[in-house]
Amino acid sequence: MTNRPLDPGYILVVAKSARMLVQAARQSGMKPLAIDLWGDKDTQCCAEESQQIPSLAEEHLLPALEYFINRYPVTRAIYGSGFERCLKSLACINDRLTLLGNHPDVFAKLHDKTAFFSLLGTLGIPYPDVSFHRPNSNEGWLIKPTQSQGGVGIRRYRPSEYIEEPNYWQKYQEGEPHSVLFLADGNRSQIIGFNRQWAVALSKKDEFIFSGIINSTDLACEQKHRLSEWLDVLVSALSLKGLNSLDFIQYRQVSYVLEINPRPPASMQLYDADLFTRHLKACQGELLEHHPNPIGFKGYQILYAQDEMQIPDGFIWPEEVVDIPHAGSIISTGQPICSIITQSQEPDKVLEQLRIRQEFIINELNRFQIHGI
Incomplete structure (x- = not known):
């Protein structure tokens, strides 16, 4: 190599x-x-x-x-x-x-949900029950668009609901949402890190919108090893390349796979290794042998507008803020305002910093909307 x-x-x-x-x-x-x-x-x-x-x-x-x-x-x-x-x-x-990155054919294949869950079943990889026909009852079912990202359009299924776009149904699975960030060269995987993530309900049609992630989990070594084995098999079966992530729900000792994101995900920002270079190398068939462990813990949080708002002139954004909108921008209800990245030696402090920064930004922006100052 x-x-x-x-x-x-x-x-x-x-x-x-x-x-x-x-x-x-x-x-x-x-x-x-x-x-x-x-x-x-x-x-x-x-x-x-x-x-x-x-x-x-x-x-x-x-x-x-x-x-x-x-x-x-x-x-x-x-x-x-x-x-x-x-x-x-x-x-x-x-x-x-x-x-x-992944070839468009690979990207499209991963959004063929029938084929994807069939592959998981063949490989013996657990996943929440799915249906590609409208269930007769709403007992524990979610409705999910077949082509979506970040949880957009995922909601609890109501049998009386009129459905326009292509969807499938999946049983709601108790547990904690996780993801694993990994590199792939088409045959092998290389895990960068395991992450815990969370979602927010923005409306009845968007009940599970991706909201944040931290590179800290309580996964046992055995669970990580099992996920690593699954990734090697999936990478080979799907010819995955570059940076990808696999989303799963951890419930007790079982990891239930939800989906693979076949492109560089938000969790890429939680690690200090030069993952951009490593992504390009992996796409060319090279998995670099070593990557540094993260120093401490990092968290990433997206702030969503609860009401329509305008970004004021001269607004001073905290240094932890990224995805900064221009002054005068109109942010519609439910749209992202900005993102926050914080770092600490303790995961609880990361979460606390994210919460404090979010409250500060929202309060300051709301003050401007009300008082204009």
Whole structure:
């Protein structure tokens, strides 16, 4: 295995929110270009140039993609969240640039829920019961969109509900939500870390929205070893590459697998290793042999607007804040305002810092909405 230096050239980052990958690319010595939906201040400051588009659909993505290809010597691209409903857009990028991540066919395969849960069953990997036909009762069932991310659209099933989009049903599983961050080279996996995460209910249609994550768990060594064995089998079966995460519910001694996120996830920010470089290397078939353990604990929290609000001029954001909106931005109810990242030697202190910062920001923004000062 060789450790060739990474070419510090241009790379195009495309995601619903590009900030995380743009910053990671810059820290790795590359020149990131960005296409995303939010156009946050820190994304624009860190990127060589950025384009904000209304959606990742082809009609919006293609003009921005051609813009960068025509103006910069960019040959590579990396994608983040947001393509679950835009599979053709991912193929569109792959047709024009070298895509450093899972191939669009692999990405699409993982969103074929029938095939995915069938694979888990064949491999003997536990998962909450699923149904691809409307259940007769609402006893413990959740309804989940087949193409979604971050928990969007997941809600408790009500038999009288009119359903428009493609969905499947899954039994609600008691336990604590977790994820495992891992690298893959198409055949093998390399675990970066295990994480505990949590969700928030924003409405009756969004009852399990991803809200935060910390790189601290109470998982036993035996449970971690079992998950590691599952990952090796899944990576080989699905030809996964680069950074991915597997979400699961831990209930007593059993880990119930929910899904695989086949792209760099939010938990990437919780680890100090140069995971951007490691992702690119893994996509080229190289799993670097060593990675440093995290120093202490880190947590990541998304703040959502409970009511529509405007970001005031001159608002002073705490230093732990990322995904910073521009002054004057209108944040709709249920949309993310910003994110917070905190670090400490104790996980409880991380959670406390996240709570304190969240309360401070919400209180200050609410004060402006009411008093204008």
